[in-house]
Amino acid sequence: MRYFIFAAVVAAFLIVYVWQNVEVMRIKMGYDEIIRKERQLMDRNDRLRYQIERFRRMDAIESYARGSGMRPIGPDDFQAIAPKNMKSK
Numbered sequence: 058m059r060y061f062i063f064a065a066v067v068a069a070f071l072i073v074y075v076w077q078n079v080e081v082m083r084i085k086m087g088y089d090e091i092i093r094k095e096r097q098l099m100d101r102n103d104r105l106r107y108q109i110e111r112f113r114r115m116d117a118i119e120s121y122a123r124g125s126g127m128r129p130i131g132p133d134d135f136q137a138i139a140p141k142n143m144k145s146k
Contacts, residue, residue: 111117 112121
């Protein structure tokens with residue numbers, strides 16, 4: 058009987074020790090997954106920032122506008138309108 062109680066206590070400690078290690082490994086795997094997702098999001102954020110900065114440059118804007126059929130604004134594109142009630146000084 059004495060050995061049975063001793064064996065049961067040792068078995069309980071062994072089960073708790075193994076369960077603890079399994080939980081630690083599960084938490085580490087979850088942490089690694091979160092770190093991987095964070096790196097993916099940071100890479101995507103960097104790519105998006107690069108695209109924003111690329112489209113901010115004036116030459117990129119001008120080439121996009123020319124490719125879309127737009128042309129530069131000239132003096133002939135403006136029209137001056139004088140109001141009727143305007144008094145000259």
